[in-house]
Amino acid sequence: MIKxxxxxxxxxxxxxxxxxxxxxxxxMWVYYVIFAxxxxxxxxxxxxxxxxxxxxxxxxxxxxxxxxxxxxxxxxTISVWMVGDMPxxxxxxxxMDNRSATTPFHLVGYxxxxxxxxxxxxxxxxxxxxxxxxNKLDMFLGNWLLALTxxxxxxIEHVYGHHKYVATSKDPATAKRGQNPYLFIIRSTIFSxxxxxxxxxxRLKRQGKSPFTIHNRMIIGYLRSGMLTFGAYVISGWAGVxxxxxxxxxxxxxxxxxxxMEHYGLVRQEGxxxxxxxxxxxxKRISSIxxxxxTRHSSHHENASLEYWELKAYPNxxxxxxxxxxxxxxxxxxxWIYHRIMAPKLKDWDINYASEEEKKLAHEQNxxxxxxxxxxx
Numbered sequence: 001m002i003k004x005x006x007x008x009x010x011x012x013x014x015x016x017x018x019x020x021x022x023x024x025x026x027x028m029w030v031y032y033v034i035f036a037x038x039x040x041x042x043x044x045x046x047x048x049x050x051x052x053x054x055x056x057x058x059x060x061x062x063x064x065x066x067x068x069x070x071x072x073x074x075x076x077t078i079s080v081w082m083v084g085d086m087p088x089x090x091x092x093x094x095x096m097d098n099r100s101a102t103t104p105f106h107l108v109g110y111x112x113x114x115x116x117x118x119x120x121x122x123x124x125x126x127x128x129x130x131x132x133x134x135n136k137l138d139m140f141l142g143n144w145l146l147a148l149t150x151x152x153x154x155x156i157e158h159v160y161g162h163h164k165y166v167a168t169s170k171d172p173a174t175a176k177r178g179q180n181p182y183l184f185i186i187r188s189t190i191f192s193x194x195x196x197x198x199x200x201x202x203r204l205k206r207q208g209k210s211p212f213t214i215h216n217r218m219i220i221g222y223l224r225s226g227m228l229t230f231g232a233y234v235i236s237g238w239a240g241v242x243x244x245x246x247x248x249x250x251x252x253x254x255x256x257x258x259x260x261m262e263h264y265g266l267v268r269q270e271g272x273x274x275x276x277x278x279x280x281x282x283x284k285r286i287s288s289i290x291x292x293x294x295t296r297h298s299s300h301h302e303n304a305s306l307e308y309w310e311l312k313a314y315p316n317x318x319x320x321x322x323x324x325x326x327x328x329x330x331x332x333x334x335x336w337i338y339h340r341i342m343a344p345k346l347k348d349w350d351i352n353y354a355s356e357e358e359k360k361l362a363h364e365q366n367x368x369x370x371x372x373x374x375x376x377x
Contacts (some may be wrong), residue, residue, distance in 0.1 A: 003053040007064040007309075010290045013038075014071040014121040019308060021078040025127035028109035035116065036325065042318040043323030044287030045056070049285040050313040061309050065128060065292070068121040069141055075117060076247060083243045111220025111243075115250020115262030118148050123255050124291055128308050130155040143221060147228055149248040149255070152221020153196035161195045163304050167268035167278040173256075177346060177362075181335045185256040193218075214299045257328040261320065261338075262297050265346045267354070267361040274301050276317040281334035283313045284323040291324060318349055319320065 013035065020031035050340050055061060082099050091343075122145045129135075139155070146154050165171040172191035175184050175352030200218050201211040209215050225248075230278070232240035261280060268278050276298035282288075288295045296311035320327050330338040350362045 003055070004060050004064075005290050007061060008263060010121050010125075010292070011064060011067045011071055011288065012046050014068055014075060014117055017075045017117050018071060018078060019145060020113075021075055021082070021110065022095055022098065023108055024082065024095075024102040025260070028106065028111070028113050032109055032113050032116075035113065036194065039286055039290060039323065039325045041121050043282075043284040046285045048283040049288050050270075050283050050315065051052065052312060053309075054186070054310050061307070065100050065125050066117045066141065067092040068125050069145065072117060072121045072145070072148075076114060076244070078230045078280065079114050079247060080235050080240040080243050082236075083107060083239040086235055105244075111246050111250055114247040115254060118247060118251030119254035119258070120290060122146075122148050123151070123154070123251055124294055127158070127294070128292055129156070130306055131159060133159065142215075144224060147221065147224035149252040150222070150225040151252060151255070152218055152224065153193040154255075155221070156199050156217060157192045157196040159304070160199050161192075163274075163301065165270070166271045166301060167263055167266045170270065171263075173259045174266065175261040176369070177365045178339055179260075181257065181331050184260055185253060188256050188259060189252065192313075214256075232287075252334070253330065257331045258324065261324075264342060264363065265362075266318075267358050267359040267365060269361065272357070276302060277349065279317065279365070280320045281314060281317045282320040282327075283324055285322040287325065292319070293366060295324060318345065322375060 008172045012271040016034075021025045077344055082102055088096055126142040126145035127149060129138040130146070131201055132142075143152065144150055162171055162173045166175075167174050172195065192345070197211075198217055201215055202216060204211050204213070207215075212219075214220065229241055229244060232244035234240075236243065263279060265281070266278050268274065279301050281298050282295045284289040284295065292308040293311045294300070294308070296313050298314050299306065299311040327338070330341070345364075350359060352367075
């Protein structure tokens, strides 16, 4: 039973976010400290999980994904409500008092926490669901989760672009060695949307349809996000719109930070098979549980049709220096340290994982990066 219940961790974390959000004042900062401590110290002290349990009741495993959706939307709605003045019935007097005592500094805590929750319980779950291309319900729910970050392109470019071109120069979501992560975030965002438009336009043309119709999934995606933004305006006016957009921006930055570290510095000759060594993995127990095994990234790229509970923890795949949250914090707040930590890992990858063609591509990146410690003697 524990092997099932462990995947309740993320819904529980999101539900706790709802509780703390209603308390107002400094409580979201308290929640943030708890959130970060559980994941970072859990990864450090609770070790790895390399097991492959056999699951018979997959209905529960899917439920643990679906339950995130109403909980997360409620948490975001409360956060938007906190910046406005919409009244509540008599039963909500306490919550309104909590809102009145909440300062701008306290609201920064809401932005940070909700950005993390949107990334983990939102985009990450949306990623899992939008890979299920033949399941209309899962695609529908996954796209609504992506609407929180105005990232409808993810369901198209990630599935049909990134998974085809990963670790090649054609993939905007593969970070080059020594690349500035902030420029990467901007470039990845712009080119992902551009590529998604190209992919979607080509799909519609093959069907004999105009790209500028309601059949275009990009247009539908922007309409979803527009509806959520209008809802924020109804609840809290322009302050609510700003709050929602900043939360979405936080979630998007976290996503691109994860993209950065998942394939950082890895190369592949276009047209060759995608192998486990084209992704960085971590088998840290807590990261795996809270991210529905996204950490087993080599297995995911080797076979993108696998459900999250079917992914394998490859023992010989390249390994990240830590768990997901600690690594993404380094990428976003101390990239120079991250690059230094990853340098020996990239050297090891060049020597022990890369094919002859990949060694040449890696050498070209090492030279272009201008970071001498990446260049093999």
